[in-house]
Amino acid sequence: MGRATGTAAPNTPSGMFRGLGLVATTALVVGNMIGSGIYVIPSSLAETAGPLGMVAWAINAAGYLCLTAVFADLGGAYPVSGGLQAFARRAFGDLVGLEVGFLYWLCAVIGNAAFLTAFVGYLAVLWPAAGDPWTAFAVSQALLWALTLTNAIGVRAGGAVQVVTVICKLAPLVILSVALWPMASLDNLEPFAPKGWGSLLPAVSLVSWLFVGMESVTVPAEEIVGAGRTIRKSVYIGFLMTSAVYLLVLGSLSLAVPAELLAKSASPLADVAAHHFGPTAATLVTVGALVSVAGILNGWVLVTSRMAHATARDGLGPRALARLHPRFGTPTRALVLTAVLSGALVGLYFSGSMLEIYNFIALLSTATALVAIGAACAAQLVLMRREPDRFTPQQRRRGRWTASVGLAVVALMIxxxxxxxxxxxxxCLLLPLPYYLVALRRRADAPAP
Structure with missing residues (x-):
């Protein structure tokens, strides 16, 4: 299996294999956006803003459409591994490139630990023994290292897992949402803004992290067949698919369930399924949640390791992380490092004493990702002016607006x-500075070739 994975696509100059086509990259976009959030956010949104939360969804969708255009244009113009880090480095130099690579990698490492804890949380619904801290820790480590091994034996293996999990995660969401439409009533939208229109901004911030992940497809660019063209297509297709699913789920719940009842549920989709269609439906939704979390973890394991590899390959990180497996062409050392760190964070979470601290740090991961995304928007403004031949006239005209709106959206969400x-x-921006200063000094002291 490993040999087939490695030889099925031609080598790139970097030694990586192009094993991700349009279907796999689209699945990467969808899978890295849709995770555990859609199973929790409807309740939090109903409590924060009531039906007004649908307006918050629309604002986020419009803002992220601009960000989608930014990454489609940048990914098409510069199809190199590292994505956000590569764009920022090209526009602003090594220091900004290091900062962006580190922040996005940090976001993903913390996020992976959060996905693992969410997985065992859902698993405990079906298997109560998973609620035991030691059992939960063992299960989470087994899942993490199984997906790490899958991604280590070849990018096509990780891509195949992503395609399967996306199909399996979308099915219960769509089926439940469609089944709720006959129960829809406009009366459930009253009052439309029970907490007042001032609740709109918190609702926008709450929904924003549902959309983070669209940009991740630019990170493994050198492993994508027809990278520039494929990235442009998959970013738009994946974003539109995800937005449609979110609208379908949030719309059906808002119309079929009164907001005050939705706000009281810790697992709104499972509770709604159980109430209207019985325990079997609730079980299917819970299984869908497990697949959804496993799928998003698989996608982010791939992306996290590639970001560490690309940053190191550009001379901004430890050289060991830039090495590829000679047979599979995957950054196995970067995969192992990120798995160890994410696994350790899970240990802190389940220790209990670190619960509040870890939850707070998990919130920080979204903000660090948004800073990296904002830097990419600024990079597009600079690169369109500096290297206009990389962009079509239409992209240059549109890019000024989409990148500027994207920056404003990021600032609002942060x-x-x-x-x-x-x-x-x-x-967090200060953390990479010591390494940068040491690396810069070594580079300056190195003898000229």
Missing amino acids: AGSGATIVALTAG
């Missing part, structure tokens, strides 16, 4: 996360 998260995100 501001909505609160002063403490903003301050901690700024603190």
Whole structure:
């Protein structure tokens, strides 16, 4: 299996294999956006803003459409591994490239630990023994390392898992949403803004993290067949598919279930399924949640390791992380490092004493990703002016607006996360500086070739 994975596509100059086609990259976009959030957010959104939350969804969809255009244009113009890090480095130099690569990698490492804990949380519904901290830890580690091994034996293996899990995760969401439409009533939209229109901004911030992940497809660019063209198509297709699923789920729940009842549910989709269609439906929704979380974890394991590899390959990280497996062409050392760190964070979570601290840090991961996304928007503005031949005239005209709106959207979402998260995100920007100064000094002291 490993040999077939490695030889099925031609080598790139970097030694990686192009094993991801349009279907796999689209699945990567959809799978890295749709995870555990859609199974929880409807309840939080109903509690925060009531039916007004649908307006928050529309605002996020419009804002992320602009960001989708940014990454489609950048991914098409610069189809190199690293994505956001590569764009920022080309526009602003090594320091900004290092900061963006580190922040996005940090976001993904923390996020992977959160996905693991969400998985065992859902599993405990079907298997109560999974609620035991030691059992939960063992299960989470087994899932993490199984997906790490899958991605280590070849990019096509990871892509195949992503395609299967996306199909399996979308099916219960769509079926449940369609089944709820006969129960829809406009009366459930009253009052439309029970907490007032001032609740719209918190609702926008709450929904925003449902859309993070669309940009991740640019990270493994050198492993994508027809990289530039495929990235452009998959970003748009994946974003539109995800937005349609979100609208279908949130719309059906808002119309079929009163907001005050939805707000009281810790697992709204499973509870609604159980109430209207019985325990079997609730079980199917829970299984869908497990597949959904496993799928998003698989996608982010792939992306996290590729970001670490690309940053190291560009001379901005430890050289060991830039090495590829001689047979499979995958960054196995970067995969192992990120798995170890994510697994360790899961250990802190299940220890209990670190629960509140870890939950707070998990919120920080979204803000760090948004900073990296904002840097990519700024990079497009610079690169369109500096290297106009990389972009079509239409892209240059549109890009000025989409990148500017994207920056505004990112700033709005970060501001909505609160002063403490903003301050901690700024603190994270300081973490790579010692390494940068050491690496820069070594580079300056190195003899000229």
